[in-house]
Amino acid sequence: MQAKTFFGFETVLADELKSLGAADIVVKNRLVEFYGDQGFLYKANYSLATALRILKPIHSFSVRNEEFLYARFKKFNWEDYLDIDQTFVIDATVHSDYFTHSHYAALKVKDALVDRFQEKFGRRPSVDKENADIWFNLHISHDKVTLSLDSSGQSLHKRGYKLNGGPAPINEVLAAGLLKLAGWDGNGNFLDPMCGSGTILTEAAMMATNIPPQVHRKGFAFQNWKDYDENLFEKIKETRLNRIKEFHGKIVGYDINSTMLKLAEDNSIHAGLDEFIEVKYQDFFKSEKDMFPVLVLFNPPYNERLISDNEKLYKEIGDTLKAKYPNTFAWFITSDLSAKKYVGLRPSKKIKVFNGKLECDFLRYDIYEGSKKASKKDN
Numbered sequence: 507m508q509a510k511t512f513f514g515f516e517t518v519l520a521d522e523l524k525s526l527g528a529a530d531i532v533v534k535n536r537l538v539e540f541y542g543d544q545g546f547l548y549k550a551n552y553s554l555a556t557a558l559r560i561l562k563p564i565h566s567f568s569v570r571n572e573e574f575l576y577a578r579f580k581k582f583n584w585e586d587y588l589d590i591d592q593t594f595v596i597d598a599t600v601h602s603d604y605f606t607h608s609h610y611a612a613l614k615v616k617d618a619l620v621d622r623f624q625e626k627f628g629r630r631p632s633v634d635k636e637n638a639d640i641w642f643n644l645h646i647s648h649d650k651v652t653l654s655l656d657s658s659g660q661s662l663h664k665r666g667y668k669l670n671g672g673p674a675p676i677n678e679v680l681a682a683g684l685l686k687l688a689g690w691d692g693n694g695n696f697l698d699p700m701c702g703s704g705t706i707l708t709e710a711a712m713m714a715t716n717i718p719p720q721v722h723r724k725g726f727a728f729q730n731w732k733d734y735d736e737n738l739f740e741k742i743k744e745t746r747l748n749r750i751k752e753f754h755g756k757i758v759g760y761d762i763n764s765t766m767l768k769l770a771e772d773n774s775i776h777a778g779l780d781e782f783i784e785v786k787y788q789d790f791f792k793s794e795k796d797m798f799p800v801l802v803l804f805n806p807p808y809n810e811r812l813i814s815d816n817e818k819l820y821k822e823i824g825d826t827l828k829a830k831y832p833n834t835f836a837w838f839i840t841s842d843l844s845a846k847k848y849v850g851l852r853p854s855k856k857i858k859v860f861n862g863k864l865e866c867d868f869l870r871y872d873i874y875e876g877s878k879k880a881s882k883k884d885n
Contacts (some may be wrong), residue, residue, distance in 0.1 A: 508654070510537045514868070515683035515860030519556045522686075526553060547657055548739045551748055553730035555559060555682035555709070555719045558661050561643050561654035563807065565708030568649045570604045572614050575651065577815040590627055593634035594619070597656065606644050615644055615653075620693060638850075639730040666722035669775035672703040672769050676805050678700040681709045682719065684868060687857060688803050692716075694755055695797040699790035700804045701759030704770030704783065711779040713755040718746045721833045722777065753782055756797055760788035760805050791822050794830045802827075802836040809844070817848045822851035826873075832875040835845055858865045 511519045520531050521540045526549060528540040542550065556627050565582055569575050596619075598612035605611045612717055616633065623630040641656035644771050662807050663679040685706070692714030698706045713721055720726075728734060746829060762768050767785050774783040806823065820842075827836050828851060841864050846853055855870035 507537050507542055507548075508537050508561040508563070509550065509554060510559050510561065511556050512558070512677075512683065512860050512862070514535065514686070514857060515556050516681055517681075518576065518686045519554065522554050522556055523550070526550060532766060537670050540616055544733070544735065545738050545742060548684075548726075549742050549746070549859050550638075551658055551662065551728065552720045552743060553718050554662070555713065556686060557658075558663060558679055559643075559656055559658040560662075561656055563652050563654045565653040567651055569651055570649050572605070572610070575605070576609065576614045576618045578651075579615050579653075580622055582618070582622070582653075584622055585626070586849045587732065588619075588640045589628055589698060589732075590611065590623060590631050592639040593632050593637075594640045594642060595635050595638040596642045596644055598646070602648050604649055608646075609877060610681045610841065612644055613648060615642075622742050626647070627852075638726075639768045641727045654729070655725060655727075657728040657731075660857065662720065664723070665719055666704070666724060667708060667773065668705070669772050669776045670703065671705070671770050672766055675703050676705050677861065678705055680859075681706045681805075682713070683859070684803060684837070684839060685710055685713060686802070687859075688801060690714075690749075690801055690803070690869070692755070694799040694801060696755070696757045697760070697797065697800050697802045698758075698804045699760045699793065699802060700771055700806050701761050701785060702763075702766050702805070704759055704773050704785065706803060706805065707757055707770065707783050707785070708779060709756050711753070711774070711777075711782040712740055714755065715779075715782065716749050716751045718743075721747070728843050751847060757783050757784045758788050758797070759783065760793060761785070762787065762789050790817055793826070794807075795834060798833075800834060801835055804838050806838055806840060808840060808842050816842050816845065820845045820848035821850060824851050827851065827871060827873050834873045836871045836873060837868065839866050839868045843867055877884060 516533045520533050523540050528542050530540040530541040596612045598608040598613050598618050602607040620630045641659050643656045643852045645652045646724040663677050665678050684737040770785045774780045851871050854872045857868040859866050859868050
């Protein structure tokens, strides 16, 4: 099987899989291969915080043109996986000199599927690109073709707890990955000083309490498979829910946008986590550290057009951390790859990650007590 994720989070996802009990784990680019049985596939979908989707390969071969691609898939037993009255979708990823367009490759495979059903049954299943019953994933690398069942369906970042994300919310899988890279384990306290609609806060609270990330999700594609075992899935959910634990620290979010704070509050209530999350109308640049210990992690807003605004923002972040947050590990993510020049502190870690196709730096600053020690970190 394969679990897909964002670039930069492969080892984090591998650690998650290992902790769940996966075997034969192999880390690759943007995905992790592993072995697990049917129950493990259910558990992985329900429990992994940093996976975008879980794929189960079912057919592979080598081919170098569209005609043979069509012919091979015309002979494939699609009916073993798809009923005529079910809807389907084929999502394609192509990296090949022989096949240059992913949409066209997917179209040829779709035609083969449809023509096979039409000839065998006189009818054909319908395509539904948004809410299909059965999701297929087509991957072509050079001349190697792999067809997989997508067991997740909708991307696993769609947790189901968010009422409204507001403008440009951070992806839930990205937020979870950043928290794990930063070492958040639910011990101590957590602060997101620019929390927006609260996605990082919610993911932090779910990790701290060991609540499964998909506890609010309405369904998975594997529930439409012919071999779906409802009793097994219910037992797995029950087992994971029994692992929920108490949390005695604080998870706090600041923001100066009252509309976004209301969204954050509403989202935490909808997720059932409002007893663990506190949001405050607070300007980070006028704040002081008031939780000991505390991990600080945030996703600052930035202006892609006005570099001077970014320079001011990141300088203020550095000045605030240095003056008001002694003895603190502080992390933030930015797609402005020049941001660290303006902070006035040298990052102790810089991790390259991707938010979708957007390259970002995830930066850690170790803030020490006293100006003398802090100044040693200055550029």
